[in-house]
Ligand SMILES: Nc1ncnc2c1ncn2[C@@H]1O[C@H](COP(=O)(O)OP(=O)(O)OP(=O)(O)O)[C@@H](O)[C@H]1O
């Protein structure tokens with residue numbers, strides 16, 4: 164197993180008009196030995212290209228890739244000792260499951276008894292033995308996916324690379340395979356780099372998550388760090404479903420302390436009327452930003468219907484309920500409050516219905532603040 168280090172890794176393509184397109188831009192990342200790192204981000208942000216660069220399927224424009232302390236930029240893919248699992252499985256249709264599993268080892272001239280030993284070991288982990296004689300066309304999607312993973316395991320690579328391996332599966336099977344992959348990682352104690360645009364997969368599988376946008380790394384952190392301390396507005400909006408509620412405004416100071424005042428356009432409705440007291444724990448950090456345009460972020464669970472017990476000094480906010488979405492274990496209330504709804508996560512026994520005017524309490528101690536100018540987290 165191995166550490167994988169990317170330094171200033173850049174890959175450009177030439178666009179339709181001959182312009183330079185940065186698929187991956189100056190990416191720096193150290194994946195520790197045995198770590199499970201997930202690359203996540205919207206379509207086209209450079210996830211697959213990063214993985215393909217590590218595998219050697221693309222040549223880096225600049226920067227270095229180091230696997231197990233060896234710079235591999237000039238090393239052939241087959242000699243990099245990494246195994247990649249693709250979204251479309253890429254099984255050989257005319258070979259049986261056993262032959263598919265054995266094929267890569269055969270090519271590498273691994274002795275037959277060793278091939279058999281490794282294939283059986285991988286098959287035992289993935290429960291593939293009953294399928295050995297089948298052709299891929301006689302397998303379900305989940306079974307094909309297991310064969311594709313098995314093919315990577317028999318290689319005993321230094322690192323596993325997964326490119327959206329579950330995205331062709333239905334939701335239930337996806338959840339199941341996700342668990343299987345987490346167990347597999349524990350069992351093999353292998354270095355794994357996993358690409359997805361599904362944030363649930365990212366949050367549940369990753370020891371750490373790399374959020375990418377436009378070829379650039381936005382933040383590298385553990386799942387909970389990303390959720391609780393997003394480095395910028397992009398990460399704040401991307402991680403978490405329903406997404407964080409955002410309010411544009413300015414920071415003001417008066418004798419009582421710091422305030423966030425929503426600004427703008429009355430068309431923004433209730434969103435524009437918010438005046439919220441900055442919690443004591445944020446005051447010192449926000450002091451340098453007084454007078455500046457900021458964005459206040461509040462997660463849906465940090466808003467709650469205000470009731471009789473709500474103290475007078477609490478920050479509240481009123482808006483009409485537009486939509487009630489019962490999810491079973493919880494309910495999402497969508498409030499009409501300007502351009503985007505404000506979403507609140509509440510207990511499923513809520514009695515709120517569409518059309519009600521609802522007063523909400525904001526938990527300001529859990530608020531997030533970002534610079535309006537560049538989206539960076541304040542303090
Ligand atoms: N061979 C190529 N030629 C030109 N542009 C390319 C090529 N491969 C990728 N790109 C561009 O590089 C960018 C990153 O692509 P990449 O496939 O890495 O994205 P991704 O994050 O994997 O997206 P998705 O979630 O849709 O799979 C995109 O803008 C894409 O159009």
Ligand SMILES: [Mg+2]
Pocket residue numbers: 210211212
């Ligand atoms: Mg991709």
